[in-house]
Amino acid sequence: MGSTNSTLLKIPNVEVLMQETGFSPAHIIRLHDRFKALDKEGRGHLCPHDFGAIKELAMNPIGDRIIGAFFSPGKETVDFHTFVKILAHFRPVDKDRPKEPNSPEPINSRSNKLKFAFQLYDQDKDGKISRDELLQVLRAMLGMQVTDEQLESIADRTIQEADLDRDDAISFEEFRKSLEKINIDHKMSIRFLR
């Protein structure tokens, strides 16, 4: 217990972090260890190529998009706080949390999870998934299995199913609506180890 306390003390603003994200001290420590392991040069922040060094992530079809999600537009580095906050999206939803009317929505709410998934599609951040963006993701996930024509057909069908205002793009609301029956809590959560 002594060593954990000392590690916690080394992290600045750790109380605020725990409150905002809902992680327990044990989680924070483990994530901190991971952060330090990724930060090989010991600079205290991570750049894209630190993430790129993770082998399995590099082989993930949407690996580059996931990495991109950590870096807000314009910033080249990720500090520990941002790292933890982004990961907090994947905490399982707390069912027993009392609903206080004035408190901000927790990071791991269903809506925020959906927003995270949405931004993986919407790379130019215009609030809509255009046909091209959808095509790019499909191409990444389906690889060389399908011809371009089939890919376009699939993309067309996808947009047709979800696009309610007929602007040939999927807005966040349409995205949310098309996924209303899916258990997002289950699909976008991982069990963080202690």
Add this chain to the structure above:
Amino acid sequence: MYMSPFTFLMCVICIASLGYGANVMAFEPTSTSPSKLPPWSQVEDTDPDPDPGETTQAVFTLNYPRIQIPFEITLWVLLASFAKIGFHVYHKITVWVPESCLLISIGLIVGGIMHSLHEKPPAVLTSNVFFLYMLPPIVLDSGYFMPTRPFFENFGTVLWFAVVGTLWNSIGIGISLFAICQIEVFGVKDITLQENFLFASIISAVEPVAVLTVFEDISVHEQLYIVVFGECLFNDAVTVVLYNLFNHVAALEVVEAGDVFLDIGRFFVVGLGGTIFGALFGFVTAFTTRFTGKVREIEPLIIFLYSYLAYLIAELLDISSIMAIVICALTMKYYVEENVSQRSCTTIRHVIKMVGSVSETLIFFFLGVVTITTEHEWNWGYILFALLFALLWRGLGILVLTQIINPFRTIPFNFKDQFGLAYGGLRGAVSFALAFTLPDSIGRKNLFITGTIVVIIFTVFIQGITIRPLLKLMNVRKTNRNQETINDEIHKRLMEHTVAGIEDLCGQWSHYYWKDKFMKFNNRILRKILIHDNHPESSIVALYKKLELQNAMEVLDQMSGDISAAPSLISLQYVSSTSRPVLLFSEVFETV
């Protein structure tokens, strides 16, 4: 209880023929020629000019003994099938009363009729007949139709409940009943501890059919469904192993500690052995189907033969045959369905369902008949306590086990789920057959049979009928499974990749990691060996093709009449707004 007049008439006819059959057996064959000769030689013997005074060759003979066995089997199966048809004529009844209840009731009626006619039921339910002929189809049916993806995602939980849960139940009930036996009042002091464990293991086996139908009807969420399904399947295997174990132990006079350890070790050998064996057979089957391109007619046969072979050889080696056949079905399904033709695929599914359902029906039916016609040994104390403990230990077991496993699950089970799990523990076919086939060396065999029947009837009738309204009342979490859309599939896939990526980022392993590894291995090596025409196809593409095909069929259905009157392809663009058939008609027909 409703039964159509037609069904009733057929029942009466069937029973009458069975009765007749039984009576005929009692007398000598009445033909004049010696009974050793085959019937057709009687005709050849005919004297062209028979003298009226001598005993002549009859022109019309009735040779019942020759066809008796297949005939009676056919009649029994037919009777059970009529019962099933009869129930579904009046739809409402099957909603409220599970089919197993109805079957047992019909069995009771038939049993009553036979009893009043002083007939004995056919002595067919021997150990061999059950374990070699009736159980494999049921288990194959469950194994083949197990949804693989949710199953592997919940694998740990399923095994946990099946293995540890059954052990908990058997040992708990066994010990409590032994304690009851010690009380002089009930007069069952002669039942040894081993025999108690044996009985306990018999009544711990749960039966999924009735419960799963209810779950499907009210669309409970997938996690609950798959855990109940998987638990029932694997606990059959565990129960049979325990049963054999305790049977063997019950015969021994003295049990030493060393024996117990050997038995535990044996338990693992049996379970794992069955699994590995099944997987091997699964792969061999898949490999064989790679070459059946030119002989499509025998494809279903290959599947059945291999599955049955896996079962039989596992029985030979005394490892868990249930595990073998289930794992065989699970592994081969994926590869086989890609190799065989569409027709063979449908045939396989259909035949498996048919034979499994017939088997299950027959067993419940027999349960009803046997309840009336066997001699029962009734003992208020023992039997009622057995029932009480069965329910109690199951409830406790689920509670305790869920508490232990919940931290390991992404989506923990809440109390309503646990109630569904515990209350859905109906006993059925396997318990009955195991009790019925107890060796006669067990002194209180009849008591055990009676006890098992009571537990089964109680759970099937009371719990089976009330579980549906209770679950509805409690508002158990519902499933999200409904109309598939391509959106769902794509976004789900994206989310899976995302979660896998995040886990890699955090340096964690989870079942996504193993799934990913397995998929890579599968694509690189297994598919090349086992599949005839290897076109790895993403599930997104497969779903897309399926949806487009559905739309194309809908469009065709809208044109009632012949297709030459169909509008041209261009104008079809405006027919249905949910698809764009123009580009895709040709694609659909060439890819399918």
